[in-house]
Amino acid sequence: MKEISLEDVEYAARLAKLDLSEEEKVSMTSQLGDILGYVAKLNELDTDDVEPTAHVLPIKNVWRPDKREESLSREKVLQLAPKAHEGQVRVPRVVE
Amino acid sequence: MELNLRSAREVVRMVREKKVSAREVVKDVLAAIERTDPLVKAYLTVDEKGAVKQAERVDEKLARGEEIGDLGGLPVAVKDNFCVDGQETTCASKILKGFYSPYDATVIRKLRESGAILVGRTNMDEFAMGSTTENSAFGVTHNPWNPERIPGGSSGGSAAAVAAREAIVALGSDTGGSIRMPASFCGCVGIKPTYGRVSRYGLVAYASSLDQIGNFAKDVWDCAMVLSVIAGYDRKDSTSVDVEAPDYTASLNGEIKGVRIGIPTEYFGAGLNEEVRSAIEEVIRTLRGLGATTVEVSMPHTDYAIAAYYIIASAEASSNLARYDGVQYGHRTRSPNDLEQMYTRTKGEGFGPEVKRRIVMGTYALSSGYYDAYYLKALKVRTLIKRDFEEALRKVDCLLTPVSPTTAFKIGEKTGDPLTMYLSDIYTISTNLAGVPGISIPCGFDSEGMPISFQLQAKPFGEETILRVGHAYQQQTDFHKKMPTIAEDKPTE
Numbered sequence: 001m002k003e004i005s006l007e008d009v010e011y012a013a014r015l016a017k018l019d020l021s022e023e024e025k026v027s028m029t030s031q032l033g034d035i036l037g038y039v040a041k042l043n044e045l046d047t048d049d050v051e052p053t054a055h056v057l058p059i060k061n062v063w064r065p066d067k068r069e070e071s072l073s074r075e076k077v078l079q080l081a082p083k084a085h086e087g088q089v090r091v092p093r094v095v096e
Numbered sequence: 097m098e099l100n101l102r103s104a105r106e107v108v109r110m111v112r113e114k115k116v117s118a119r120e121v122v123k124d125v126l127a128a129i130e131r132t133d134p135l136v137k138a139y140l141t142v143d144e145k146g147a148v149k150q151a152e153r154v155d156e157k158l159a160r161g162e163e164i165g166d167l168g169g170l171p172v173a174v175k176d177n178f179c180v181d182g183q184e185t186t187c188a189s190k191i192l193k194g195f196y197s198p199y200d201a202t203v204i205r206k207l208r209e210s211g212a213i214l215v216g217r218t219n220m221d222e223f224a225m226g227s228t229t230e231n232s233a234f235g236v237t238h239n240p241w242n243p244e245r246i247p248g249g250s251s252g253g254s255a256a257a258v259a260a261r262e263a264i265v266a267l268g269s270d271t272g273g274s275i276r277m278p279a280s281f282c283g284c285v286g287i288k289p290t291y292g293r294v295s296r297y298g299l300v301a302y303a304s305s306l307d308q309i310g311n312f313a314k315d316v317w318d319c320a321m322v323l324s325v326i327a328g329y330d331r332k333d334s335t336s337v338d339v340e341a342p343d344y345t346a347s348l349n350g351e352i353k354g355v356r357i358g359i360p361t362e363y364f365g366a367g368l369n370e371e372v373r374s375a376i377e378e379v380i381r382t383l384r385g386l387g388a389t390t391v392e393v394s395m396p397h398t399d400y401a402i403a404a405y406y407i408i409a410s411a412e413a414s415s416n417l418a419r420y421d422g423v424q425y426g427h428r429t430r431s432p433n434d435l436e437q438m439y440t441r442t443k444g445e446g447f448g449p450e451v452k453r454r455i456v457m458g459t460y461a462l463s464s465g466y467y468d469a470y471y472l473k474a475l476k477v478r479t480l481i482k483r484d485f486e487e488a489l490r491k492v493d494c495l496l497t498p499v500s501p502t503t504a505f506k507i508g509e510k511t512g513d514p515l516t517m518y519l520s521d522i523y524t525i526s527t528n529l530a531g532v533p534g535i536s537i538p539c540g541f542d543s544e545g546m547p548i549s550f551q552l553q554a555k556p557f558g559e560e561t562i563l564r565v566g567h568a569y570q571q572q573t574d575f576h577k578k579m580p581t582i583a584e585d586k587p588t589e
Contacts, residue, residue: 012456013456017439018443018447019443028453028456032453035518039406050476050479053479055291055531056556057291082423089423092437094435
């Protein structure tokens with residue numbers, strides 16, 4: 001497996017919409033290199049015939065009846081928003 | 097009267113019998129916090145007024161002859177990743193600074209209904225990512241047994257609060273050892289129940305297939321008492337399991353004759369500190385003396401748990417933490433030029449180094465071209481680890497292991513090297529991957545006076561087994577009764 005590069009870190013950070021300083025990118029590249037080097041030991045195991053376990057419970061989809069229920073009030077929720085305007089969350093302009 | 101030094105069981109009984117008031121109990125706990133917490137720094141916030149008010153309500157109910165609940169008058173400390181209506185819920189992160197939860201987590205509602213009193217919120221590694229509580233954005237918590245050492249993590253504040261007698265019991269969360277490891281380092285009892293045993297509605301998510309709520313206490317009985325209240329199905333958490341929650345104290349009869357205890361060879365290899373090893377061997381002798389039988393078992397994939405864990409946990413974290421984008425709540429960067437910059441700067445400013453590291457690692461492991469090699473591989477190895485537990489627990493009733501290879505290390509000792517830090521979780525991480533219950537129980541001290549603990553694990557929903565064995569052990573030993581000198585400081589008369 002190829003080593004993780006600075007470009008890989010930048011690419012993943014971009015996917016995660018996470019701003020990193022140049023310093024952070026450099027130290028993260030070397031730290032993630034160490035960690036992924038360690039993780040490579042998983043390849044010692046033959047898992048060709050092993051099913052993956054995403055979680056341990058024998059539960060698939062859990063639905064509740066499609067009925068309207070009480071939820072938090074709009075007022076209470078908007079109080080938490082960094083910016084709100086006329087009953088809605090306000091963000092920078094999306095369409096020009 | 098120093099009611100903070102008493103067990104939860106005693107305090108609840110004394111309040112019920114009106115020998116003391118809930119107000120007196122809370123006052124003693126608050127006084128202990130005031131005396132000791134400037135050194136320990138277990139709490140991020142203490143709700144003095146609210147706690148006294150809650151206590152007075154319990155006392156009023158009692159005076160009117162009404163039922164006060166199974167934990168009536170018992171002060172509880174809560175890790176900072178639990179939503180409590182009206183309380184600032186930060187997960188020790190700058191990104192949630194100023195976020196006041198608009199609702200109660202299910203476990204908080206259950207505690208309130210049982211008459212427990214919420215005294216404050218405890219420090220943690222940011223978003224529960226860490227093993228020392230050094231990743232908190234709001235400062236380091238000190239181990240009550242030696243302030244130069246870490247308390248363990250991520251629930252380090254809760255463990256330190258109980259150990260320093262600044263709380264009688266506390267709630268925490270455990271994703272890879274975050275309850276059991278700090279409990280061990282601070283010398284108190286900590287349980288991580290079966291995945292699905294306790295509702296996580298209102299617990300801020302880190303790695304959803306691994307996170308589980310549990311609690312800290314001075315002894316196994318108190319631990320069982322609190323678990324009985326918080327356990328159970330909740331329709332608001334679709335991963336909680338509809339298995340009836342028993343009264344866990346009912347199984348604590350001190351009787352463990354014939355219980356079969358497995359000792360997994362792989363947990364006693366190189367890297368295990370000799371003092372820890374001999375303390376655990378002494379536990380084995382004690383339990384045999386009580387009539388339990390011990391057999392060696394093999395769990396061959398133990399050594400792969402950390403590698404699988406960091407891929408899975410980081411992948412889930414990168415998805416869970418995408419929500420902190422500055423739109424609906426929490427931190428938002430100042431005057432962004434556009435939406436994209438609002439997202440990237442908000443996260444860049446709000447998250448600390450370890451959280452960023454896991455977001456990037458998780459995103460990378462899930463990205464096109466790497467998914468099969470890292471994420472899918474880790475999920476397959478998880479299956480092998482789970483099978484190890486299933487096979488071992490077919491032969492025995494529970495497993496006995498160390499909690500951590502060493503005792504609490506020094507503050508700053510491992511902060512520069514994330515990989516070495518991760519390796520300290522080697523004995524606790526498999527439990528979460530397999531979804532089984534685990535408990536950490538004090539069993540001695542090293543030559544420098546730092547606590548040592550052992551871990552018991554059982555099959556899913558086998559909490560009664562490990563609690564029963566742990567309780568029987570505590571009937572024979574008094575390590576759980578020792579407290580750090582910092583907690584012995586008497587109030588000035």
